[in-house]
Amino acid sequence: MSAISIEREPAKVPVMRVPLLLTIVFVCGMSVMAIQMCASRLIAPFFGTSLIIWANLIGFTMIFLATGYYLGGRIADKYPQPAVLYRLIAIAAIFTALIPALSSPLMDLVGSAFKSANGGIFFGSLFSILLLFAVPLALLGCVSPFAVRLRVAQIGSAGKTAGGISSLNTLGSIIGTFIPVLLLIPSIGTRFTIYIFAFALLAFSLVGLYLAQKNCK
Amino acid sequence: MAIEPKNAGTESSKSSGFGDTLGRNGAVQALVEGSSAPALAKPPFLLTIVFVGGMSVMATELCASRLLAPYFGTSLLIWANIIGFVIVYLAIGYYLGGRLADRFPRPEVLYQLTAFAGLAMGLIPFLTRPILDIAYDAFRNVNGGIFYGSLVGILLLFSAPVILLGCVTPFAVHLRARNVTNTGKAAGGISSLSTIGSILGTFIPALILIPLVGTRTTMYAFSLVLLAFSTVGLFLLRSRRVPVYAGFMAIILALAVLTIQGVTRPAVNGELVFEKESADNYIQVVKRPVGDGTFRFDLVLNEGRAVHSIYYQDPNRILTGGPWDYYMISPFFNKDIKETTIKRSMLIGLGAGTVSKQLTRAYGANIQIEGIEVDPEIIEVGRKYFDMNEPNLKAIADDGRYYLITSKEKYDIIGMDAYKQPYIPFHLTTQEFFKQVRDHLTPTGVAVVNAGAPEYAGGKRDYRLVEALASTMKTVYPNVYLVNVDGYFNTMVIGTNQPTSIENFRENITKYVSNDLIKTVGATALEKGDIREWTKADAFFTDDLAPVERVIDTIILDYALGGGK
Numbered sequence: 146m147s148a149i150s151i152e153r154e155p156a157k158v159p160v161m162r163v164p165l166l167l168t169i170v171f172v173c174g175m176s177v178m179a180i181q182m183c184a185s186r187l188i189a190p191f192f193g194t195s196l197i198i199w200a201n202l203i204g205f206t207m208i209f210l211a212t213g214y215y216l217g218g219r220i221a222d223k224y225p226q227p228a229v230l231y232r233l234i235a236i237a238a239i240f241t242a243l244i245p246a247l248s249s250p251l252m253d254l255v256g257s258a259f260k261s262a263n264g265g266i267f268f269g270s271l272f273s274i275l276l277l278f279a280v281p282l283a284l285l286g287c288v289s290p291f292a293v294r295l296r297v298a299q300i301g302s303a304g305k306t307a308g309g310i311s312s313l314n315t316l317g318s319i320i321g322t323f324i325p326v327l328l329l330i331p332s333i334g335t336r337f338t339i340y341i342f343a344f345a346l347l348a349f350s351l352v353g354l355y356l357a358q359k360n361c362k
Numbered sequence: 363m364a365i366e367p368k369n370a371g372t373e374s375s376k377s378s379g380f381g382d383t384l385g386r387n388g389a390v391q392a393l394v395e396g397s398s399a400p401a402l403a404k405p406p407f408l409l410t411i412v413f414v415g416g417m418s419v420m421a422t423e424l425c426a427s428r429l430l431a432p433y434f435g436t437s438l439l440i441w442a443n444i445i446g447f448v449i450v451y452l453a454i455g456y457y458l459g460g461r462l463a464d465r466f467p468r469p470e471v472l473y474q475l476t477a478f479a480g481l482a483m484g485l486i487p488f489l490t491r492p493i494l495d496i497a498y499d500a501f502r503n504v505n506g507g508i509f510y511g512s513l514v515g516i517l518l519l520f521s522a523p524v525i526l527l528g529c530v531t532p533f534a535v536h537l538r539a540r541n542v543t544n545t546g547k548a549a550g551g552i553s554s555l556s557t558i559g560s561i562l563g564t565f566i567p568a569l570i571l572i573p574l575v576g577t578r579t580t581m582y583a584f585s586l587v588l589l590a591f592s593t594v595g596l597f598l599l600r601s602r603r604v605p606v607y608a609g610f611m612a613i614i615l616a617l618a619v620l621t622i623q624g625v626t627r628p629a630v631n632g633e634l635v636f637e638k639e640s641a642d643n644y645i646q647v648v649k650r651p652v653g654d655g656t657f658r659f660d661l662v663l664n665e666g667r668a669v670h671s672i673y674y675q676d677p678n679r680i681l682t683g684g685p686w687d688y689y690m691i692s693p694f695f696n697k698d699i700k701e702t703t704i705k706r707s708m709l710i711g712l713g714a715g716t717v718s719k720q721l722t723r724a725y726g727a728n729i730q731i732e733g734i735e736v737d738p739e740i741i742e743v744g745r746k747y748f749d750m751n752e753p754n755l756k757a758i759a760d761d762g763r764y765y766l767i768t769s770k771e772k773y774d775i776i777g778m779d780a781y782k783q784p785y786i787p788f789h790l791t792t793q794e795f796f797k798q799v800r801d802h803l804t805p806t807g808v809a810v811v812n813a814g815a816p817e818y819a820g821g822k823r824d825y826r827l828v829e830a831l832a833s834t835m836k837t838v839y840p841n842v843y844l845v846n847v848d849g850y851f852n853t854m855v856i857g858t859n860q861p862t863s864i865e866n867f868r869e870n871i872t873k874y875v876s877n878d879l880i881k882t883v884g885a886t887a888l889e890k891g892d893i894r895e896w897t898k899a900d901a902f903f904t905d906d907l908a909p910v911e912r913v914i915d916t917i918i919l920d921y922a923l924g925g926g927k
Contacts, residue, residue: 189789190905193761195736196641200568204561211557218550222543260768266761290553293535294546303545304467304536308460311532311553312453319449323442331909 163299165356166227166292169234169349170310173288174317175324176342180241180285181206182325184278186335187244191252192270201267205274206282213286220287221294230291231353237284238346244277245336251276289314407595408469408534411476412552414591415530416559417566421584422483422527423448424567426520428577429490432627432644433497434513435665435783447517448524455528462529463536470599472533477592477607479526484585484614486523487578488621490516498627531556573641573739576626582618586611630666635659636747640739647747652676659747661714661740668783671714673748680723680879685812685852686716687883688845689777690724692854694870694884695843695862696806701725701877703806704774709733710762710790711780714743715750721775722752724879731755732769734762736780763789763798772804778811784918786813788908791831793901796838796857803859809839811855814914815846816921824917828853829896830910836899843867848890855896864893 185194185202192198220229252273259269289310297306321342329338427444434440462471493515500508531552539548563584571580593607626637632650639645646662652674661671672682681687689709693699704725709717712733721729731754735741738759744750750757758765762780776799780790789795799809813828828844832855836842839857843864846853871884887893903910 186788189787190763190792190794193736193764194787194789195761196568198761200565203564207557207561207564211554211561214550214554214557216550218546218548218553221546221550225543225546256767265768266764287550290546290550293549297539297545298542302460302464302536303539303548304463304532305460306545307535307539307549307552308456308458308463308532310549312456312460315449315453315456319446319453322445322449327442327912331907331912334904334907336906 163296165349165353166230166295167310167313169231169353170288170292170313171317172345172349173234173237173285174314175321176237176241176317176346177206177210177282177285178318178321179325179329179338179342180244180278180281182322183244183330183335183339184274186330187248187277188252188270188273191256191273192266195266197267198270201270201274205271206278209279209282210286213283213288214290216283217287218290218294221291225294225298226357227295228354228357230288230295231350231357233284233287233291234346234350235354237281238343238350240281240284241339241346242343244281245339248273248277407591407598408472408537409552409555411473411591411595412530412534412555413559414588415476415479415527416556417563418479418483418559418584418588419448419452419524419527420560420563421567421580422520422523424564424572425577425581425584426517428567428572428639428644429487429494429581430513430516431664433494433665434509435667440513443513443517447520451521451524452528455525455530456532458525459529460532460536463533467536469537470596470601472530472537473592473595473599473601474603474607475526475529475533477589477596477610479523480585480588480592481610481614482522482526483588484582484610484617486519487581488617489519491621493519494627569641572639576639579618579622582614582622585614586618589614629662632660636743638739638743640737642737643740645737645739645743647743652679661743661748663740664783668781670781671716671744671748673714673716673719680720681882682716683848684850685779685847685854686720687879688812688847688854688887689717689775689810690721690880691867691871691884691887692777692808692810692856693774693806694875694880695808695841695856695858695864695867696860696870697862697866699806699866699870701875701880702728704729706730706771706773706804707732707775707777708766708769708771708773708802709777709779710766711735711778712741712744712757713779714740714748715752715755715757716748717777717779718750718752718755719748720879722754724877727752727754729754732765732771732773733757734760734765736761762787763795766802767798769802771802772807773802774804774807776802776807776809778809781812784814784914785911786914788903788910789905791834791903791910792905792908793834793837793903794905796835800838800857800859805860807859809835809857809859811835813853813855814851814917815853816851816917818921823851824920825853826917827910827913828855829898830902830913831855832896833898833900834902836896837901842896843893844896845887845891845893848886864895867893 188198255272256269259265293307293310297303325338430440493512497509497512500512534552535549538552539545567580589611593604596607597604625634628634629646629648632648634646635649636647643663648660648662649657650660652658656675659673660669663670693704705728707721707729712735718731718733721731733755741757741759778790780787811831813831815823815825815828817823832842832844835855835857840861841858843856844853868888871888875881
């Protein structure tokens with residue numbers, strides 16, 4: 146059964162632009178780290194930069210990503226079409242773009258709610274991180290396994306595909322760590338940096354959707 | 363969007379033995395290129411090793427940063443180097459791992475990779491020792507090239523374990539993916555498991571092991587765990603090589619027992635009284651001779667470029683000549699202020715309590731001091747080695763800004779000295795922060811910040827950080843003053859809640875102040891401090907845009923290039 150499905154698979158999958166797919170994997174890897182770096186700058190004025198905050202931020206980013214990986218793989222097996230992937234990224238872009246406007250009023254609210262509580266910093270930062278970053282980061286976590294699934298249909302080797310995609314995603318993460326920290330945040334500020342990455346995600350996903358539609362016709 | 367019609371069949375084939383066999387055949391055809399040995403149907407232990415592998419990567423990265431901290435500090439540059447190197451290694455590992463899995467799709471190969479990763483990890487604490495000694499000498503002899511060279515040397519040592527661990531995820535995806543239609547699930551599940559491992563690998567060392575047993579022991583522990591799981595995996599596969607890897611464990615264990623003793627880093631110019639790795643810092647207490655036969659105790663953090671607190675053995679000696687002394691004189695820019703007016707102070711960046719001791723001596727036990735220090739271990743060290751036991755001092759382990767905004771009190775002096783060398787945390791430099799500080803000042807209250815202004819060869823001082831802070835404060839306070847600390851490359855930036863003047867200060871210090879300590883420091887400030895008012899208002903640092911790290915990096919860079927003193 147499965148052997149047959151492999152034979153048929155390529156015909157079922159819409160023609161895919163490989164360079165675009167790999168570029169998007171790279172951009173998403175970059176955005177995840179950029180969002181995390183910006184998150185620490187947004188949270189600091191309200192809850193500081195102590196170890197607890199970093200632990201919460203790194204830990205929850207990983208949990209959101211892990212959720213995304215898990216869901217992304219399942220969705221990809223069910224709907225192995227590039228258009229679905231691009232739609233997920235477009236939604237992630239919109240949620241990312243909402244972060245700058247929502248962060249201050251939200252953390253003000255959460256901060257005052259936990260003001261008198263014990264462990265106010267811990268729970269305050271935890272809820273803020275959950276409300277602001279869970280959706281975009283989980284959606285971006287979907288990208289890597291989804292791309293593995295789409296690529297493996299073409300080249301047929303799971304190991305090589307997973308390795309190549311992870312490696313590309315990781316290279317994106319390096320750039321996504323250094324460009325915001327060294328260049329963007331000190332020059333144009335945290336909010337504007339987030340808008341840039343949200344815009345990049347949206348632009349690439351729209352191009353992807355456009356091309357996917359064109360291929361269907 | 364159409365649902366893949368083959369999907370349902372594949373899903374069910376996963377669990378049944380019959381479907382599995384078919385699927386395996388398909389997978390072997392599709393996935394294995396030129397391999398003679400097909401993978402076992404269900405690699406035992408595969409998910410466990412993915413989890414342990416993910417944990418080990420992050421544990422290695424964290425330990426790398428803590429291994430370097432006592433010598434190189436924790437500046438952004440060092441972090442960028444560590445993260446950069448680790449990510450490049452991982453990318454190489456992912457790439458190689460995928461290729462290897464295509465070539466040799468056998469779980470045995472994977473467990474051998476992880477076993478070697480474990481061995482390499484366990485050798486690092488041992489191998490870095492001589493390189494760190496070179497770094498220590500280079501630091502003392504101010505040899506930048508060798509210093510940076512040793513940093514790169516150490517990071518190169520980390521290539522072996524991290525590249526090997528990077529192989530794990532794609533390798534496991536290959537072993538798990540039975541056919542194309544479930545590759546997504548396999549890739550997603552494996553990545554997600556590895557990531558959950560990473561979370562533990564971040565928190566267990568950072569929050570529990572390193573503060574408890576130190577970095578080296580933590581590395582040995584993770585090395586042994588990785589070796590143990592790899593060996594068990596090989597054992598389950600009935601590998602003949604099990605004794606070899608069990609031998610690796612014995613080697614690491616022996617190394618750990620032999621090298622666990624000894625200090626992390628010797629003290630510079632003094633005797634090491636105490637050392638401790640807290641979750642945030644590498645802490646040293648160093649005993650140094652003062653010159654008159656007595657000693658002083660210095661609090662030294664991380665790479666030790668700065669002294670954070672000083673305590674003199676001689677109980678009559680309170681003044682240090684350094685920036686600590688200047689907090690007590692800052693209220694006297696106000697008109698008609700008396701020493702008895704000063705009743706409450708908050709210190710953000712308490713350290714081991716040098717300033718709180720001085721304020722208590724200057725204003726008597728009636729002054730209530732709230733000292734905020736983000737690292738609880740430093741408070742402990744202060745109580746034990748710096749006699750930070752004044753009954754009027756409340757030492758609180760918390761983030762300074764968070765404590766400030768949750769406080770309902772008003773303060774006469776709010777002092778900021780929260781350096782995490784070489785940086786000031788950005789959220790303690792912004793316009794929004796200084797507004798929150800002003801909201802917590804009494805009418806005659808003052809905000810005091812200690813800022814570095816290094817001197818270049820030829821006597822030119824670099825005031826860029828000082829001026830950026832002063833300009834930001836001037837957008838909030840009616841008057842802002844700069845006072846140079848004589849003998850130090852520090853400048854105090856003082857903002858007052860109501861209009862004040864330098865003339866008031868001169869008059870207060872020379873005519874009205876009765877306490878000797880305040881008089882002495884005030885006189886030094888008037889004589890040698892070049893007290894001046896700062897009038898340019900510019901919100902240089904805001905919560906959104908605070909390039910404080912960049913300003914400090916530029917100063918350090920120009921200092922290094924311009925031949926600073």
